[in-house]
Amino acid sequence: MTFDGLRQAPSVKRQASNVTWGSSTVNDYAVEVFNLIKKFGDFTAVNGVTFNIRRGEIFGFLGPNGAGKTTTIRMLLGLLRPTGGQATVLGYDIVHQAEEIRKHIGYMSQRFSLYQDLTVSENLDFYGRTYGVRGGRLQERKRFVIEMAGLQGRERELTRNLSGGWKQRLALGAAILHEPEMLFLDEPTAGVDPISRRAFWDLLYRLAEDGTTIFVTTHYMDEAEHCQDLAFIHNGRIIAQGSPEEIKLHKMQGQVLEIDCTQPDVAITVLRQMGLFDEVALYGALIHVVAEGIAEHKPSIAQALAEVGVQVRAMDIIAPSLEDVFIANVRNNAD
Amino acid sequence: MIARTLTIARKELLHIVRDRRTLAVMFFLPVMQLFLMGYAATTDIEHLRTAVLDADRTPQSRELIEAYRASNYFDIVGYVENEETLARMVDDGEVRAGLLIPTGYGEDVAAGRTADVAFVIDGSDPNVANTVYAASQQVGQAQGIRFIERRLGVKAEDMPGVEVHPRVWYNPAMKSANFMIPGLIAMVLFTLTIMLTALAIVREREQGTIEQLMVTPIRPIELIVGKVIPYVFVAFFDVLEVLAIGVFWFGVPIHGSLSLLLLLAALFLMTSLGIGIFVSSVANTQQEAMLVVWLMLLPSIFLAGFFFPIEAMPGFLQALSYLVPLRYMLVIIRGIILKGVGLEVLATQVVALVIFGAVIMVFAATRFRKRLE
Numbered sequence: 001m002t003f004d005g006l007r008q009a010p011s012v013k014r015q016a017s018n019v020t021w022g023s024s025t026v027n028d029y030a031v032e033v034f035n036l037i038k039k040f041g042d043f044t045a046v047n048g049v050t051f052n053i054r055r056g057e058i059f060g061f062l063g064p065n066g067a068g069k070t071t072t073i074r075m076l077l078g079l080l081r082p083t084g085g086q087a088t089v090l091g092y093d094i095v096h097q098a099e100e101i102r103k104h105i106g107y108m109s110q111r112f113s114l115y116q117d118l119t120v121s122e123n124l125d126f127y128g129r130t131y132g133v134r135g136g137r138l139q140e141r142k143r144f145v146i147e148m149a150g151l152q153g154r155e156r157e158l159t160r161n162l163s164g165g166w167k168q169r170l171a172l173g174a175a176i177l178h179e180p181e182m183l184f185l186d187e188p189t190a191g192v193d194p195i196s197r198r199a200f201w202d203l204l205y206r207l208a209e210d211g212t213t214i215f216v217t218t219h220y221m222d223e224a225e226h227c228q229d230l231a232f233i234h235n236g237r238i239i240a241q242g243s244p245e246e247i248k249l250h251k252m253q254g255q256v257l258e259i260d261c262t263q264p265d266v267a268i269t270v271l272r273q274m275g276l277f278d279e280v281a282l283y284g285a286l287i288h289v290v291a292e293g294i295a296e297h298k299p300s301i302a303q304a305l306a307e308v309g310v311q312v313r314a315m316d317i318i319a320p321s322l323e324d325v326f327i328a329n330v331r332n333n334a335d
Numbered sequence: 336m337i338a339r340t341l342t343i344a345r346k347e348l349l350h351i352v353r354d355r356r357t358l359a360v361m362f363f364l365p366v367m368q369l370f371l372m373g374y375a376a377t378t379d380i381e382h383l384r385t386a387v388l389d390a391d392r393t394p395q396s397r398e399l400i401e402a403y404r405a406s407n408y409f410d411i412v413g414y415v416e417n418e419e420t421l422a423r424m425v426d427d428g429e430v431r432a433g434l435l436i437p438t439g440y441g442e443d444v445a446a447g448r449t450a451d452v453a454f455v456i457d458g459s460d461p462n463v464a465n466t467v468y469a470a471s472q473q474v475g476q477a478q479g480i481r482f483i484e485r486r487l488g489v490k491a492e493d494m495p496g497v498e499v500h501p502r503v504w505y506n507p508a509m510k511s512a513n514f515m516i517p518g519l520i521a522m523v524l525f526t527l528t529i530m531l532t533a534l535a536i537v538r539e540r541e542q543g544t545i546e547q548l549m550v551t552p553i554r555p556i557e558l559i560v561g562k563v564i565p566y567v568f569v570a571f572f573d574v575l576e577v578l579a580i581g582v583f584w585f586g587v588p589i590h591g592s593l594s595l596l597l598l599l600a601a602l603f604l605m606t607s608l609g610i611g612i613f614v615s616s617v618a619n620t621q622q623e624a625m626l627v628v629w630l631m632l633l634p635s636i637f638l639a640g641f642f643f644p645i646e647a648m649p650g651f652l653q654a655l656s657y658l659v660p661l662r663y664m665l666v667i668i669r670g671i672i673l674k675g676v677g678l679e680v681l682a683t684q685v686v687a688l689v690i691f692g693a694v695i696m697v698f699a700a701t702r703f704r705k706r707l708e
Binding site for chain 2: 077078079099102103105107109111112113114115116117118122126127129130131132134
């Protein structure tokens with residue numbers, strides 16, 4: 001990806017784009033990050049990441065815990081000063097114009113950070129007012145958010161009494177009360193049940209459709225599939241980026257063979273001992289084997305498994321999941 | 336700017352109202368401390384439980400016992416037959432003093448000789464023992480003068496001598512409450528505000544809400560001021576509460592200007608709020624904050640001369656006490672309430688508090704901002 005945005009003066013305030021997905025131009029970036037670095041003493045948490053986020057898209061930032069996701073977000077929000085590199089959010093420089101950035105973005109941190117001892121309504125009042133939303137507009141926005149989060153009739157309930165999914169939707173509501181142009185969500189669905197996660201992503205789609213740019217970090221690969229653009233971060237470096245389709249198409253070396261068999265634990269040991277494959281991993285009850293030209297290995301695999309009494313029920317070459325790609329890239333990166 | 340600060344203040348008020356336990360601490364702790372200090376921590380000695388061993392059993396010995404009783408310092412709660420019983424009663428704490436009148440006391444008195452009695456004092460608490468010691472001698476001397484008067488047929492007033500007329504200023508009845516309660520007001524201002532501000536800020540850090548606040552347009556200064564405003568009101572309410580109970584229940588007179596008192600209390604708040612903010616920038620959890628607060632409070636309370644006079648401390652502690660802001664507030668508050676003095680007398684203390692307040696506030700606010708980044 002190029003970094004055309006650098007040529008634009010950072011102080012130029014641009015209008016919120018209402019463009020729909022895919023139609024935004026290369027110049028219309030909400031976030032431009034170039035070679036961003038953060039060191040904590042000897043430890044390099046973020047090691048020169050570069051990526052752009054188009055306006056109105058859902059951008060997924062993927063990686064395991066400790067990969068540098070939160071550190072990157074905190075730098076973009078002006079909470080941490082970068083050790084090196086440059087970045088703009090909505091055209092504002094992250095070091096010198098953090099205050100401007102904060103007025104135009106919404107943020108949901110990893111921890112639930114609404115006040116548990118305040119009611120739903122009081123929390124929304126508070127966050128609305130901190131952004132200068134008051135009076136009739138505050139009431140109107142509160143109605144919208146409460147309806148969106150499905151919290152009708154619970155306005156006077158203490159936040160601590162809400163269940164996880166509701167809390168999470170309320171936190172999202174508080175983050176969008178002031179109609180930000182852009183949303184930063186740090187692991188928003190961690191620890192939430194699958195149905196609530198689904199409902200939450202539906203909300204994100206609605207927001208994106210209305211033109212909000214969304215930056216979301218996650219370690220759920222199924223959620224990554226919902227994003228228009230992805231960046232995989234590992235040990236502070238971006239190891240792959242692009243749309244889910246692009247990544248699966250271009251970033252995967254070798255093909256994935258999915259094996260459904262009895263005694264998968266035995267099978268995995270045998271396959272690893274064969275020493276022919278880039279990756280042998282268990283996905284639930286299924287085994288994924290990754291190698292260049294995997295089709296040629298099918299007979300030898302069948303034979304090896306038969307020798308130890310493992311019955312193969314199915315063995316097919318499948319399209320790689322994002323998880324396959326991620327694991328493959330992590331390994332390549334480590335080499 | 337002001338709107339955002341008030342938004343924070345309003346939210347903080349909700350936290351206070353929701354948290355019944357803290358609410359109770361805020362409003363009842365000072366009252367409890369007041370009654371404890373007013374009654375329990377008194378060094379006024381009256382009606383000390385006393386046992387008598389009267390081996391003499393003469394009208395003269397009974398007259399002496401009656402003189403002790405009439406002094407009001409001593410309550411004669413029992414008569415014992417021997418010294419062992421008396422010793423046991425003192426050991427047990429049943430009595431704090433014992434009067435021993437040996438056989439022959441009445442005879443000696445009648446014969447015009449010097450009669451000896453012994454007085455046992457429980458000296459565990461030197462403050463009490465001092466007072467009792469003096470009182471026991473005073474009663475004995477008065478009795479001696481009575482003997483002389485009778486024998487010579489004169490009145491003591493008609494005899495040559497020096498009579499000292501002590502005039503106790505500021506607290507003529509020498510009530511400990513009058514000394515303790517003004518000090519307590521300063522203490523309440525100091526401890527409560529430090530603790531409440533420190534805990535309120537650390538709580539946000541502990542719960543992770545501070546990070547959410549930092550990505551809103553709220554500035555650190557607005558956050559600090561907004562969070563502290565409700566506690567300023569709580570502190571003033573507590574001051575008025577303690578003052579009212581002190582005046583109307585314990586009868587502490589306010590000799591000076593109440594408005595000057597409140598004004599200087601506000602000045603002192605700068606210091607204690609600053610320390611509270613400083614603590615919040617050091618501590619990660621509420622427990623840590625409490626610990627730090629206690630580490631700072633205890634030396635402050637002793638070095639400031641809340642319980643014991645600074646003049647009685649060794650030189651280096653006296654020097655150290657100049658670094659304790661509470662010291663100046665104690666002088667101010669006792670000066671205004673007990674002595675009725677004004678700014679002309681308290682100028683040094685006021686200047687000291689201005690300097691402490693400004694330095695601590697700036698230092699704490701800077702640290703707080705740094706900590707956020």
